[in-house]
Amino acid sequence: MMSIFAKDLFKGQVALVTGGGTGIGFAIARTLGQLGARVVIAARALDKLESAAEQLTAGGMAVLAAEVNIRDAESVNALFARLESEGWQPDLLVNNAGGQFTSPALSMSPNGFRAVVDLNLQGTFQMSQAFARQRISQARPGSIVNIVLCLEQGIPGMAHAAAARAGVVNLTKTLSWEWAEHGIRVNAVAPGTIATSGLENYDADNLQAGIDRLPIRRMGQSEEVAEAVAYLASPAASFITGITLPLDGGEHMTGANPQR
Numbered sequence: 001m002m003s004i005f006a007k008d009l010f011k012g013q014v015a016l017v018t019g020g021g022t023g024i025g026f027a028i029a030r031t032l033g034q035l036g037a038r039v040v041i042a043a044r045a046l047d048k049l050e051s052a053a054e055q056l057t058a059g060g061m062a063v064l065a066a067e068v069n070i071r072d073a074e075s076v077n078a079l080f081a082r083l084e085s086e087g088w089q090p091d092l093l094v095n096n097a098g099g100q101f102t103s104p105a106l107s108m109s110p111n112g113f114r115a116v117v118d119l120n121l122q123g124t125f126q127m128s129q130a131f132a133r134q135r136i137s138q139a140r141p142g143s144i145v146n147i148v149l150c151l152e153q154g155i156p157g158m159a160h161a162a163a164a165r166a167g168v169v170n171l172t173k174t175l176s177w178e179w180a181e182h183g184i185r186v187n188a189v190a191p192g193t194i195a196t197s198g199l200e201n202y203d204a205d206n207l208q209a210g211i212d213r214l215p216i217r218r219m220g221q222s223e224e225v226a227e228a229v230a231y232l233a234s235p236a237a238s239f240i241t242g243i244t245l246p247l248d249g250g251e252h253m254t255g256a257n258p259q260r
């Protein structure tokens, strides 16, 4: 899928995409790279990041693979210090890294609940704060896009992720207030079911039952998420901040989660 945006839209900018070595994050990195950004892809597994970076570089993009654990504040701060010292200081941040496991709320252990909140909420906050501190200290504008989940009607079987991502939706609004005066916009995209290898963690029949209830009866593609991220990160969205854009084939209207 070719991007509809101008090829030099992000020329001269650096985009940092967490979880950029796989799935949706990889598609976002590729789209932003095709639109002229230098791209940092960051996650825990350096081997996966390096092979993703090789693919993108072979396509003519400038890409850096960088290790980070977004759950660990020290690791996050070390990443931003490294990017600044190596000339890859980001103008755009895409908080895409995340995930969860399915479990009835009654069976979740405190540690299991905490792990998912740590990853999706605390991790997103830590990355956003480190990014904004760096931008604001240098009086430079910026843009953040958070990837959440379709959660309008609750997500039975994923209470931890539903709570954590709802936290990110409100964090998106709150940070957009606090950082607007510094020229930093904060928005989010809420995907429904998107065809990636990440879905191997979920029951295929349940996923299909959810798809069958959608107005647009198919899974989304990572590239469709990437185009929305490109729009929100770009000057075309310069008067948009604090929103969460559903990108879900209509799931936010239907409650398509099959466990309901």
Ligand SMILES: CCCCCCC/C=C/C(=O)SCCNC(=O)CCNC(=O)[C@H](O)C(C)(C)COP(=O)(O)OP(=O)(O)OC[C@H]1O[C@@H](n2cnc3c(N)ncnc32)[C@H](O)[C@@H]1OP(=O)(O)O
Pocket (backbone or CB within 6 Å): 098, 099, 100, 101, 102, 103, 109, 110, 111, 112, 113, 115, 116, 119, 149, 157, 192, 193, 198, 199, 201, 202, 203, 206, 207, 257, 258, 259
């Ligand atoms: C039918 C539904 C519709 C589905 C729509 C799907 C739409 C969304 C798709 C996606 O999000 S795609 C992303 C794909 N990737 C993932 O989702 C995988 C992400 N998971 C993880 O990264 C990890 O599992 C974790 C959740 C972050 C936990 O990582 P951590 O390394 O901290 O785990 P542990 O130290 O092993 O365990 C901590 C704690 O959590 C409990 N736990 C972990 N996994 C499970 C599990 N599968 N089932 C139950 N419990 C789990 C684990 O037992 C630990 O708790 P205690 O035992 O210590 O009490």
Ligand SMILES: NC(=O)C1=CN([C@@H]2O[C@H](COP(=O)(O)OP(=O)(O)OC[C@H]3O[C@@H](n4cnc5c(N)ncnc54)[C@H](OP(=O)(O)O)[C@@H]3O)[C@@H](O)[C@H]2O)C=CC1
Pocket (backbone or CB within 6 Å): 018, 019, 020, 021, 022, 023, 024, 025, 042, 043, 044, 045, 046, 048, 068, 069, 070, 071, 096, 097, 098, 099, 100, 119, 123, 147, 148, 149, 150, 190, 191, 192, 193, 194, 195, 196, 197, 198, 199
């Ligand atoms: N696919 C779908 O249907 C949907 C996905 N989403 C969300 O979109 C995002 C991408 O999902 P998708 O591409 O499908 O799945 P992936 O499993 O491919 O993506 C998850 C990415 O997050 C990275 N990650 C996980 N934990 C950490 C961590 N502690 N620190 C840094 N990076 C981490 C992983 O890399 P590594 O393990 O190397 O660290 C991986 O690259 C996730 O937040 C997911 O929840 C939302 C709605 C629907």
